[in-house]
Amino acid sequence: MKWEGQRESDNVEDVRGSSGGGAGLPIGGRGVGLGGIVIALLASWAFGINPLTVLGLLDGSGAGAPVQAPAPAQTHPQDAAARFVSVVLADTEDVWGAYFKRSGEQYPAPKLVIFRGRYPTACGTGEAAMGPFYCPGDRKVYIDLGFYDTLRDRLGAPGDFAQAYVIAHEVGHHLQNLMGTTEKLDRSRGRVSAREANAMSVRLELQADCYAGVWANLSQRSKGWLEQGDVEEALNAAAQIGDDTLQKRSQGSVVPESFTHGSSAQRVRWFKRGADAGDLKACDTFSSAAL
Numbered sequence: 001m002k003w004e005g006q007r008e009s010d011n012v013e014d015v016r017g018s019s020g021g022g023a024g025l026p027i028g029g030r031g032v033g034l035g036g037i038v039i040a041l042l043a044s045w046a047f048g049i050n051p052l053t054v055l056g057l058l059d060g061s062g063a064g065a066p067v068q069a070p071a072p073a074q075t076h077p078q079d080a081a082a083r084f085v086s087v088v089l090a091d092t093e094d095v096w097g098a099y100f101k102r103s104g105e106q107y108p109a110p111k112l113v114i115f116r117g118r119y120p121t122a123c124g125t126g127e128a129a130m131g132p133f134y135c136p137g138d139r140k141v142y143i144d145l146g147f148y149d150t151l152r153d154r155l156g157a158p159g160d161f162a163q164a165y166v167i168a169h170e171v172g173h174h175l176q177n178l179m180g181t182t183e184k185l186d187r188s189r190g191r192v193s194a195r196e197a198n199a200m201s202v203r204l205e206l207q208a209d210c211y212a213g214v215w216a217n218l219s220q221r222s223k224g225w226l227e228q229g230d231v232e233e234a235l236n237a238a239a240q241i242g243d244d245t246l247q248k249r250s251q252g253s254v255v256p257e258s259f260t261h262g263s264s265a266q267r268v269r270w271f272k273r274g275a276d277a278g279d280l281k282a283c284d285t286f287s288s289a290a291l
Contacts, residue, residue, distance in 0.1 A: 001160045002225040009090035011109050013140075014077040016116040081145045082114055088164045089141075092171045095218045099280070110174040111140040112167070132166055134173040136182050141170040157240045159233030161226065165212055165271075166237070172211030175280075176204065195257050202243075203285040205261040206270040209238060210283035213274025221278070231275065238267040266291050 077083060093109045100107035113119065119126045122137030128144035135142065143166070151166070152158040176182045185204055189197045216234065220226045239245065242264025244254045261267070270291075273282055285291065 001164065001227060001230050002223075003084060003087045003160065006087045006223070006225070007090045007094075008076060008083060008086040009093060009109075009112070010076075011089060011093070011111045012077065012082070012086045013111055013113045014082055015119060016114060018115075018119075077114065081148065084160065084163065085112065085114065085143065085145070085167055088167045089171070091219050091223070092168060092215055095215050095222065096171070096175065098222075099218065108139070108178065110134070110171060111138075113140050113142045115142060115144055116146075117144070132170055134170045134177070136173075136177040139174060139177065141167065141174070143167075143170075151237065151240075155237075155240045157233070157237035159230070159236075161230035162233040162237035165216075165234040168212035168215045169208050171215070172208035173204075175211055176208065181207070181286075198258060198260050201260040202262045202266075202291065203288075206266055206291060207283050207285040209262075209267050210270040210274035210285065211280065213271040213276075214278055214280055214283065216271075216275045217278035234271060235268050238271050239264040242267050262291065 077086065089109075089112045093107070097107045097109070113121075115126065115128070117128055119142065121135045121140065121142060123133075123135040126133070126135075126142045128146060131147050131150070132141065132143040134140070147166075148163050151162060173182070181204070185200055188200060192200070212234075216226070216231065241261070243259040243261050244256075244263045247254045247258075256263075262270070270283070270285065276282075
C-alpha cells in the first residue's frame with residue numbers, strides 16, 4: 001500500500017501522553033480484571049459492537065458514565081504507525097466526503113483517538129485490550145496501536161492493508177450512526193431475545209465490513225495506491241476475526257447462536273461484496289435472506 005506522502009487527517013487526536021495504565025478497567029466502581037478483558041476481546045472485540053457493553057455486563061453495572069477526557073496532545077503525530085492511521089482516516093474522509101456530496105449531502109467525519117492503555121470516552125472507559133472500537137456518543141474511533149501487534153502476531157493477520165481495514169470498518173460504524181442504523185438497532189435490541197439481538201448485531205457488523213469493502217474500491221479508483229496482495233491482506237484479516245474462528249481459538253468449539261459479528265466466511269463475503277460493487281446500496285445486510 002503506497003501510503004507514504006499522502007495527506008494526513010486533521011481529525012486525529014493523539015493522546016498517548018495522557019493515557020493511563022493499569023490491569024483493571026473501572027466500571028461502576030469496580031474493576032474488571034484481565035480475564036474479563038480477554039472475554040470481551042474474544043466475544044465482542046472483533047471490530048464493532050462496543051466491547052464496553054460486554055465488560056459492563058461482566059461487571060454487573062452497565063457501560064459506565066461518560067467522563068471528561070483530557071485535552072488531546074497532538075493532532076499530527078510523528079511516528080510511522082500513527083501517521084499511517086492518519087493517512088487512512090484522511091482517505092476515508094475523501095472517499096465518503098465525495099460519496100455524500102454526490103447526493104447533495106455533507107459528510108461529518110469522525111475523530112480518531114490514538115490512546116495507550118486506557119482512556120475515557122463518551123461510552124465509558126476504553127481499554128487497550130478490547131481492541132479498536134467506535135463510540136456513537138462522541139462520534140470517535142478509538143485505537144491503541146499495540147492492537148496491530150496482536151493482529152499480526154496472535155491473530156495471523158499481518159500487512160498494512162489489514163490495518164487499514166480495521167480503520168475502514170470502524171468508520172463503517174460511523175456511517176451507520178449517521179444513517180440512523182445504529183440507533184434503530186439499539187431500540188430493537190430491548191424488544192427481542194438475546195439470540196435475536198445477536199443475529200441483528202451480526203448484520204450490523206457484516207454491513208460495516210461491506211462498507212469497508214466499498215471504501216477499498218472507491219479509494220483504489222481515486223488513488224491507485226493498492227499493491228499486489230493488499231486486498232488479500234484485508235480478506236485474511238476478515239477471516240481471522242470471524243466469530244467461529246475466534247471461538248475455536250478460545251474455547252475449541254463453535255456456538256453459532258452466540259455469534260455477534262459473523263463467521264469468517266460471512267465477513268469475507270460481505271467485504272468482497274462491497275469491494276466488488278463500490279456502492280453502499282450493495283450492503284443491505286438487513287434485507288438479505290442469506291448472509
